[in-house]
Amino acid sequence: MKMKKTLSQRCIGYLTCYPGYFAASLSSALISVIASLLGPFYIGRSVDVMLGPGMVNFDSVLVILKLLSVIYILNSLFSWILTYCTNEISYRTANNLRHQVFDKINKLPISFYDHNSHGDIVSRFINDVDTISDGMVQGMANLLTGIVTIFGAIGFMLYISFQMTVVVIISAIGTYFMARFITRKTQSLFKAQARYLGLLNGYAEESIAGQNVIKAFTCEDRSFDKFRSLNQELYKKGVRAQFFGSLTNPSTRLVNNITYAIIGVSGSVLTILGQITVGDIASFLIYSSLFAKPFNDITAVFTQLQSAAASAKRIFYLLDLPAEADRPESSSPVNFKGHIIFEHVSFAYDQKRPLIQDFNLEVTPGKKIAIAGHTGAGKTTLVNLLMRFYELNEGRILIDGRDITSFSRSELRRNFGMVLQDTWLFAGTIRENIAYGMPDATDEQIIAAATASDAHSFIRRLPQGYETIITDAGGNLSQGQKQLLTIARVMLVDPPILILDEATSNIDTRTELRIQKAFLKMMNGRTSFVIAHRLSTIREADEIIVMDQGHVVECGTHEELLNKDGYYSKLYNSQFSQENLSI
Numbered sequence: 001m002k003m004k005k006t007l008s009q010r011c012i013g014y015l016t017c018y019p020g021y022f023a024a025s026l027s028s029a030l031i032s033v034i035a036s037l038l039g040p041f042y043i044g045r046s047v048d049v050m051l052g053p054g055m056v057n058f059d060s061v062l063v064i065l066k067l068l069s070v071i072y073i074l075n076s077l078f079s080w081i082l083t084y085c086t087n088e089i090s091y092r093t094a095n096n097l098r099h100q101v102f103d104k105i106n107k108l109p110i111s112f113y114d115h116n117s118h119g120d121i122v123s124r125f126i127n128d129v130d131t132i133s134d135g136m137v138q139g140m141a142n143l144l145t146g147i148v149t150i151f152g153a154i155g156f157m158l159y160i161s162f163q164m165t166v167v168v169i170i171s172a173i174g175t176y177f178m179a180r181f182i183t184r185k186t187q188s189l190f191k192a193q194a195r196y197l198g199l200l201n202g203y204a205e206e207s208i209a210g211q212n213v214i215k216a217f218t219c220e221d222r223s224f225d226k227f228r229s230l231n232q233e234l235y236k237k238g239v240r241a242q243f244f245g246s247l248t249n250p251s252t253r254l255v256n257n258i259t260y261a262i263i264g265v266s267g268s269v270l271t272i273l274g275q276i277t278v279g280d281i282a283s284f285l286i287y288s289s290l291f292a293k294p295f296n297d298i299t300a301v302f303t304q305l306q307s308a309a310a311s312a313k314r315i316f317y318l319l320d321l322p323a324e325a326d327r328p329e330s331s332s333p334v335n336f337k338g339h340i341i342f343e344h345v346s347f348a349y350d351q352k353r354p355l356i357q358d359f360n361l362e363v364t365p366g367k368k369i370a371i372a373g374h375t376g377a378g379k380t381t382l383v384n385l386l387m388r389f390y391e392l393n394e395g396r397i398l399i400d401g402r403d404i405t406s407f408s409r410s411e412l413r414r415n416f417g418m419v420l421q422d423t424w425l426f427a428g429t430i431r432e433n434i435a436y437g438m439p440d441a442t443d444e445q446i447i448a449a450a451t452a453s454d455a456h457s458f459i460r461r462l463p464q465g466y467e468t469i470i471t472d473a474g475g476n477l478s479q480g481q482k483q484l485l486t487i488a489r490v491m492l493v494d495p496p497i498l499i500l501d502e503a504t505s506n507i508d509t510r511t512e513l514r515i516q517k518a519f520l521k522m523m524n525g526r527t528s529f530v531i532a533h534r535l536s537t538i539r540e541a542d543e544i545i546v547m548d549q550g551h552v553v554e555c556g557t558h559e560e561l562l563n564k565d566g567y568y569s570k571l572y573n574s575q576f577s578q579e580n581l582s583i
């Protein structure tokens with residue numbers, strides 16, 4: 001049975017992903033530490049050969065000086081190699097983690113995004129990854145050199161004086177427990193700090209995206225108050241974490257300084273008794289400081305490691321989420337004709353609140369289906385199910401006689417073209433945005449798609465034409481222009497099935513007519529589902545599905561349904577009778 005790895009095992013696993021750099025870090029750490037430990041020994045010897053006026057052995061001093069030069073050059077050189085290698089590991093680990101997290105984000109089901117704030121996800125793979133790579137790698141390097149220094153220094157100190165070594169070790173144990181007490185306290189505070197950072201990120205992102213709504217409702221003050229309260233919490237948690245974290249160094253230094261004083265006094269006594277030399281005291285003082293330094297560093301590093309551990313937990317949570325299971329792609333391309341059957345389909349986002357129940361529908365290839373209904377009736381949900389953004393609870397959806405779950409999601413989705421109200425354009429040129437679904441499209445194909453969607457004329461008038469850079473998700477284009485571009489994008493891919501969610505607002509009448517024309521042209525000969533907000537679409541549809549609370553309540557052409565004088569007729573009179581009035 002595969003044992004679950006602990007947090008530290010997983011972190012170490014990332015560090016050892018680069019065996020060359022890892023081995024180089026270990027050996028350079030070892031060499032630089034050994035060099036730093038040899039230095040004080042020879043410093044002590046140099047003191048012993050310079051005992052007073054006229055008592056200086058210059059030959060020995062010269063030899064020792066040469067040795068010390070080599071030792072400290074080696075120390076500096078390998079410290080630099082260590083820093084270089086740990087930086088490499090740090091950046092590569094961050095790169096690797098971001099790669100994995102982004103890959104996972106693309107493989108998570110859409111439902112994940114329903115329950116997690118976007119800002120928090122972003123915070124995980126920007127801030128948390130940085131904290132891990134800095135904290136873990138630098139922390140581990142310090143830990144490593146620290147441990148070697150501690151054991152090496154103990155060896156040299158024991159060689160000089162057993163009694164004084166005992167004093168240093170007792171003081172170190174005291175320092176360790178004191179530091180541990182403080183760092184334990186800070187651990188939970190760092191966790192809370194990371195959590196609030198995520199919340200703040202989420203809120204800031206949400207507020208920036210919704211600036212026009214915030215302003216329209218004059219909610220700037222309320223929005224600011226919420227931001228201030230989250231920011232204040234983050235500040236409090238951060239300050240408390242830093243306060244406790246910052247106690248570690250001064251308190252350990254205090255203990256160390258007391259220890260130096262004891263060494264000074266006891267060393268002098270031992271020298272008078274003839275047990276050690278004056279040079280030994282000099283060496284011992286340096287060793288005790290070398291010995292104490294990693295304790296000071298390690299305690300500071302603990303803080304770094306702990307915040308790295310808190311971030312690692314958040315990252316691993318994301319990485320451990322199960323990816324959406326999928327089938328492998330078929331060997332030959334799948335091209336649908338567009339015959340779609342919903343068979344006893346049931347679905348609920350929340351199992352306690354049933355939504356679509358026993359839904360049945362057959363759509364023959366090339367038919368235009370308008371989906372109408374009050375807000376919340378389940379129109380978008382139907383589309384979500386068709387695209388397999390969510391899985392059915394019961395029943396099945398067949399396309400050309402095959403269950404949609406028998407295709408890989410990409411195979412299925414490649415056969416659909418989707419134009420949503422929420423136009424998604426990315427930072428790049430207009431050409432790149434149109435070619436999103438077919439990156440190797442030729443200029444002719446792109447212009448043909450833009451012409452067919454009636455976008456060509458406005459693109460041509462832009463100073464940079466197809467090379468115009470779209471900034472800020474299309475902030476430099478009108479809503480209608482953005483929609484025409486998304487239609488061109490679908491036109492280029494030329495899929496057999498279409499899903500169109502008509503824009504309800506933000507479009508002037510002329511642009512709307514152009515979009516309508518583009519929609520109609522695109523739907524020609526394709527099985528199309530249109531979430532209808534317009535009278536013209538409703539009239540053009542081969543069949544209108546009227547939904548209410550997840551059920552199809554009526555079905556038929558516009559005339560048939562009006563003649564029935566039922567649900568549709570009421571809906572129509574309240575929503576569609578005034579041309580272009582949106583739902």
Ligand SMILES: Nc1ncnc2c1ncn2[C@@H]1O[C@H](COP(=O)(O)OP(=O)(O)OP(=O)(O)O)[C@@H](O)[C@H]1O
Nearest residue numbers: 114349350355373374375376377378379380381382
């Ligand atoms: N991701 C989701 N998680 C939970 N519930 C959801 C989710 N999306 C929609 N719902 C709920 O499912 C119901 C149907 O929503 P749906 O978006 O399908 O309605 P709609 O007919 O498309 O509405 P509209 O015309 O307003 O877009 C609503 O009650 C809605 O609150």
